[in-house]
Amino acid sequence: MLTKLKHVALAAALALPLGALAQNQDSLFIRKLYNIALTQGNSYEQLRYLTQNIGARLSGSPQAAAAVEWSRQEMEKMGLDRVYLQEVMVPHWVRGDKEYAAIVNSRITPAREVNVLALGGSVATPANGLTAEVVEVQGIDELKKLGKKKVQGKIVFFNRPFDQTHIVTGRAYGGAVDQRSSGPSEAGKLGAVGVVVRSMASNTDDFPHTGGLRYADDAPRIPAVAISTKGADLLSSLLKEDEKLRFHMRLNPQWLPDVLSYNVIGEIKGSEKPDEIIVVGGHLDSWDIGEGAHDDGTGVVQSMEVLRLLKQMGYKPKRTIRAVMFMNEENGLRGGTKYAEVAKQRGEKHIAAIESDAGGFTPRGFGITAPNEPTFQKLFAWKPLLAPYGLHDIERGGGGADIGPLKDDRVALIGFRPDSQRYFDIHHTANDTFDKVNKRELELGGASMAALVYLIDKYGL
Structure with a gap:
C-alpha cells in the first residue's frame, strides 16, 4: 500500500507544470x-x-x-x-562620567534635574558645566529663520517630535533625525553654546536616546545632549511660562x-x-x-x-x-x-x-x-x-x-x-x-x- 501511494504521489508531481513543480x-x-x-x-x-x-x-x-x-x-x-x-x-x-543636566533659574519651578545622554561624538562642556538661556525650535529650518541675533550665546532646544501618523515608525525617525545629526553644527554656526535634542522616540517616557551627530568642518563644535521625551515636554512647557529659563548641562566625553x-x-x-x-x-x-x-x-x-x-x-x-x-x-x-x-x-x-x-x-x-x-x-x-x-x-x-x-x-x-x-x-x-x-x-x-x-x-x- 505504501509503495502504491508513493507511485501515486510521484505521478501527480510529474503531472504538474514545471513552474508549479x-x-x-x-x-x-x-x-x-x-x-x-x-x-x-x-x-x-x-x-x-x-x-x-x-x-x-x-x-x-x-x-x-x-x-x-x-x-x-x-x-x-x-x-x-x-x-x-x-x-x-x-x-x-568615550562617554566619560555620568552626564548631568537640570532646568534652572525658572520662576515657575525650582531647579529640576532631567535625564539626558550625550550625543555620540559630542565634545565636553567646561569642567563646571554650561549654563545658558534656552531657545526652542521645531527643526533646522526654524533655527535658521531665527538668525544669529536670537541664537548667539544660547542653548538651542530642538523639539520636533515623531510624526505619529506614520505606520512604519522608521519614517517618523527619518523625519526627525536631522535635528540630532546636523542640529549641533547648524546651531554652532549661529553662535549657540550648546544643544539639547528631543530623543528620537515614538513614546513618552523618561529614557533618553543617544545617537550620532556629525560636526561640520565649517562650524564650531558645541556640546550636545539628547533629553528624554518626558523631559522635553517639561522643558517646553516651562519655556512657555518663562522665556528667560536657563538650562545647565555637564558632560565630559573625549575622543581617543x-x-x-x-x-x-x-x-x-x-x-x-x-x-x-x-x-x-x-x-x-x-x-x-x-x-x-x-x-x-x-x-x-x-x-x-x-x-x-x-x-x-x-x-x-x-x-x-x-x-x-x-x-x-x-x-x-x-x-x-x-x-x-x-x-x-x-x-x-x-x-x-x-x-x-x-x-x-x-x-x-x-x-x-x-x-x-x-x-x-x-x-x-x-x-x-x-x-x-x-x-x-x-x-x-x-x-x-x-x-x-x-x-x-x-x-x-x-x-x-x-x-x-x-x-x-x-x-x-x-x-x-x-x-x-x-x-x-x-x-x-x-x-x-x-x-x-x-x-x-x-x-x-
Whole structure:
C-alpha cells in the first residue's frame, strides 16, 4: 500500500507544470527552514552570550574587540568554507562620567534635574558645566529663520517630535533625525553654546536616546545632549511660562586615537557561480549603554543563522553566500565602507545584499532597492512563497547603512523589515537589553532571511 501511494504521489508531481513543480519544491524547502529554525535554532542563545557576557560594544572598546573574536569563533564552529577578519580602523569616543543636566533659574519651578545622554561624538562642556538661556525650535529650518541675533550665546532646544501618523515608525525617525545629526553644527554656526535634542522616540517616557551627530568642518563644535521625551515636554512647557529659563548641562566625553578593529566574514562557496556573491549582515558594534540587543545583536545572530540553517539543511548553494558582521555602523560606518572598498578592489560581483538592522521583532517583509525593473519583478514574484510566514510587505525602497556603499548597477540592496512599532521605544537607550527580545520572533527573522537567500541563490537576479 505504501509503495502504491508513493507511485501515486510521484505521478501527480510529474503531472504538474514545471513552474508549479518547482514552486512546490521551494515551498517544502522553505517550510523545512522554518521548522529547523523554530525547533533547533541557535540565534537566541548566541544573542544571550553576546549581550549578557560581552554587553555594549561601542567601536574601539574592549567589548567591541571581544565581539569580533566571539563572532569569528561562532562562525568557525559552523564549518563554513572560510571565516576571516577584514581590518578596519575605527573611531574611539568615550562617554566619560555620568552626564548631568537640570532646568534652572525658572520662576515657575525650582531647579529640576532631567535625564539626558550625550550625543555620540559630542565634545565636553567646561569642567563646571554650561549654563545658558534656552531657545526652542521645531527643526533646522526654524533655527535658521531665527538668525544669529536670537541664537548667539544660547542653548538651542530642538523639539520636533515623531510624526505619529506614520505606520512604519522608521519614517517618523527619518523625519526627525536631522535635528540630532546636523542640529549641533547648524546651531554652532549661529553662535549657540550648546544643544539639547528631543530623543528620537515614538513614546513618552523618561529614557533618553543617544545617537550620532556629525560636526561640520565649517562650524564650531558645541556640546550636545539628547533629553528624554518626558523631559522635553517639561522643558517646553516651562519655556512657555518663562522665556528667560536657563538650562545647565555637564558632560565630559573625549575622543581617543583610532583603533584597529575588524569586520568578521564567513562564507559558503558557490558550487556553480562562486564569483556571484549574496551577502547577509548586521553590525557588531552598539552604543555604550544597554546591551545592544535589538540594535544590532539580533541582526548579527540572524545573519549567522542564515548560513547555519542552510548548512544544516545540507544545501549546496550555486552562488557564494556570505555573512558579514560589520564594525562601526553607529558612529562612522567605516566597516561598511571598508567592505565595499575591498570588494571593488577585488572586482567582486555582488548580486544581492540583505541587512538586518531594524530590530528582532516579528518579520513583516523586505524593502528593496533594485538596479532595474526586471529585478524588482523577480523578487515580487516570490511573494506567494513568503506570505505564509507573515512576509507580506515586500516593497520598493530599502536597504541598510552598512550595505549602502555596495550600491551599483548590478546589486539589489534589501532591508529586512520586522514589525516597527516597538523599535523606537528602546532604540539607542539603556533599555535595549536581551530581555526585550522574543525568542520566537528572533528565530522567525533568521528563517525569513534564509528563505529569501535560498530563492536568490537558486534563481539568481
